[in-house]
Every structure is written in C-alpha cells, then in structure tokens.
Amino acid sequence: MNERQRDLFLWVWSRRRKPGQTAIGLRGAAIGALGGLLFTLLMSPGAPSSVHSYDVGGQLFGAIGEHLRMLALAVPAFGAIGWFGANRIYASQEAMYQAILQSGARVPEQKPAMQMSDRGPAIAVGIVAAIIAIFIAVLFAMYW
The missing domain is CATH 1.10.287 (Helix Hairpins)
Known part of the structure; x- marks a missing residue:
C-alpha cells in the first residue's frame, strides 16, 4: 500500500x-x-x-x-x-x-487525490461486476 x-x-x-x-x-x-x-x-x-x-x-x-x-x-x-x-x-x-x-x-x-494507476483495480472490478450483472439479467430474461 x-x-x-x-x-x-x-x-x-x-x-x-x-x-x-x-x-x-x-x-x-x-x-x-x-x-x-x-x-x-x-x-x-x-x-x-x-x-x-x-x-x-x-x-x-x-x-x-x-x-x-x-x-x-x-x-x-x-x-x-x-x-x-x-x-x-x-x-x-x-x-x-x-x-x-x-x-x-x-x-x-481532506480526501486524497487519486491517480489513474490507483483507480485501475477498482475500475477492473467494476467492469467485471457489470458483465456478471448483465449475464444474470439475460438469464432471468431467458427464464421468464
């Protein structure tokens, strides 16, 4: 850290x-x-x-x-x-x-200013979470 x-x-x-x-x-x-x-x-x-x-x-x-x-x-x-x-x-x-x-x-x-390199892992997790949420929504749509 x-x-x-x-x-x-x-x-x-x-x-x-x-x-x-x-x-x-x-x-x-x-x-x-x-x-x-x-x-x-x-x-x-x-x-x-x-x-x-x-x-x-x-x-x-x-x-x-x-x-x-x-x-x-x-x-x-x-x-x-x-x-x-x-x-x-x-x-x-x-x-x-x-x-x-x-x-x-x-x-x-004050809240420290973060650089892009500090935010990279959080952005990657957000993208993966969004993809998983989309897959779950598609499965629900296909089920109903």
Whole structure:
C-alpha cells in the first residue's frame, strides 16, 4: 500500500466507522434478510406433491405453507450470514485502521487525490461486476 492508498483508506474508514459496529452489523443483517426474502421468492416450492391437483384449497394452503416454511428458514439464516459478515469485515478494517494509526500515520483533513494507476483495480472490478450483472439479467430474461 503506497502513501496515497494509505491516506485514502484512513480518510474513508474514519468516516465509515462512525455509526459503530452494532449499527453496521444490523445493516448487514437487514441486507442479509432481504437476500433471504429474495431467495424465498425465487426458490420456493409450490404445493407438496401429496396434495391432489383437484384440491384447490389444498393446493393454495399447501403452497402458502411451503412458502412460509422456506421464508421462516431463509430469512434468519441469510440475516445471520449478513450479520457475521459485516462484523468480520468491520473488525478487520478497524484492526488495520488502528495498526496504521499506531505506526504514526494521521488521518488526512481532506480526501486524497487519486491517480489513474490507483483507480485501475477498482475500475477492473467494476467492469467485471457489470458483465456478471448483465449475464444474470439475460438469464432471468431467458427464464421468464
């Protein structure tokens, strides 16, 4: 990490850490719970195979029961994954922040100016993420 990257990390993390670990963990849990809801909507099964096709009420309540069961399992599980992931990332970033400060570096007053060579990896990741998102959108369009 060069000095510009170090200063940018110090400047950015000094602002992102302000809500605190609990608030960031809860944000991660909320995002995970939304992921669990989306997972349920995409992957939830219909009515159980033991319900006959002519039993309209059984089909309806069987399907609702299966959706609710999957929702009850997926939302807390994904929420817990979000909570643990956010806490782990917060702890690692905070440890790196404290280590850099203890080495004698100071948080800059203004956001450091970055050069194109410093932004190259972020641009490459953005391009790859956009390509993956396009592929996912095409798969959804082909599925429906």
